[in-house]
Amino acid sequence: MALFTFREAWRKKVALIAGVLTLAFLILYGTGLHFITRDMVNTVNPAANATSYYAMMQAITLFVMGIYLASFLVAGLAILAAVGSVAGEIENGTLYTLAVRPLTRRDLLLGKFLGLAAMLVIYAALFFLALAGLVYWQTGLIIPGLVPALGLFILEPLVLLAVTMLGTTRLSTLGNGVLAFALYAIAVVGGMMEQIGAMMESTTATIYTGVITSLLLPADAVYRRLVATVVDLMPAGNGQDLPRFVNPQMTLGPFGSQSTPSDLMLFYTVAYIVVLLALAVYSFKRRDI
């Protein structure tokens, strides 16, 4: 079943279209990167001197921006891929013949999830590595914390996939799409507010907004954690000609991760995916087809 779903996405040229668009994005990003970094000193050793320290910070900033935009694309793909996977198949009548096969509804749904998840994981991983590769090519910077960051980047579409899968067991394709995108928008805006709040040190209210929206849909939280993983590996100042209080997070502004989600949040995210999937299975099991 998972293989079937994966092949379905492949044959319907989802992969192709996403691939072409992504390529276009990467070319654009690469070109931009090239021109921005043309004049940069091509040494990104933070310990060396102030210029190279700033060069590294700039490179990281550019990478984080790329990731930020990429996560939109990946999230969009996750939602669109799953938005009608149950409701849509009922609407057009293709689910009947599958649903009477000797296969529990749970396996049917999880199979679909796994197929789509496999596609998204491959897509997100390629995307991430392409971005990191471009940055390395243009600036010579190897992104710090590459592997955990990759893991987090892959996690984000899975969160959206789980939400959308749950929605599609009950809502129409259109309704589910609207809901998923709205939730995602809320999470992004909430996250943004949290960061701005943290920057202005106006702690409580705005930060809580962020926490609450993250609990609702921990997609943005995953992104913030990713940024923190990358950026916090950079020393604050280089201790020689740069004072220690230069905080690399500050340069990222609202795209940064001043207020970083904790390990607990990460755990919550994984639990969130599992619980939503379980709910999706439960809801799919109980409905009439």
Added chain:
Amino acid sequence: MAIIEARSLTKVYGRQVACREICLSVEEGQVFGLLGPNGAGKSTLVKMLVGLVYPTAGEARVAGYPPGDIRGRRQVGFLPENFRLHGWMKGAELLTFHARLASLDGRAARQRAAGVLDLVGLTGEGQKLVANYSKGMQQRLGLAAALVGDPRVVFLDEPTSALDPLGRRQVREILLALKEAGKTVFLNSHLLSEVEQVCDRVAIINRGTVVASGRLAELQDGPATVTIRLGGLTEELAAELRRRYPSLQLEGDRLTLALGDREEIATLVARLVAGGCRIYEVVPGRNSLEDIFVHLVREGEQACG
């Protein structure tokens, strides 16, 4: 034990009762026809029996298991009514996939897929994308998908609605072949002639309730008419008969009247002979399924209306 058994199956959609306390049982090896006008609840009943729709009340068993049980599903094939198949696959590939879901392994699945493709008359079309199939071809493919797992029980919801006359005939032959092989077929249809030709037993359902069921022959035997060609009927006898059978009509030497049941024909003939008539011909009017159908459905409407 019956291979399909429904006990008081009821399905309510909001305020709409689609099926009301339906009780049915079908023995293994029978071809069972479910008849009913549009919106009678036929599709709903079948969907409950294959475990797609959960009944509001009542229970069912198919092949010894409750509907939806994996072990039961291995033995069940289903051709839904308004279905589409995954258009991005090729015909043969789709059937192979279904065969694999029906727990055949790779090679066996491919062989079986090719086999059923031939069976439904799609030989040579297996390499086309399903999206490019015509409606009738899709229906044939759907039938092939229903049969691909070599099921013991096959549910077919209007299998011939999109087919050309040749296709209908082919489906009829397939049904008879299935019966030959000892399979059970549950056929939903409102094409009475089709049902008449293949079914052993039928049930007629109207507004969610079973209004008649039984062997086809038994149903056709119910209240009947008879036409008798005779000579020497006296006025006296005619008047007596008219009192007993108000529907009596006399045209020349032909006497037509409606009887309660078939046994009465013998009594009537005996009476006529005793009354001095010469009988040349007795033709019992066969109730066509259509008559029964229209009669029962009308009756139902009056009762409700």
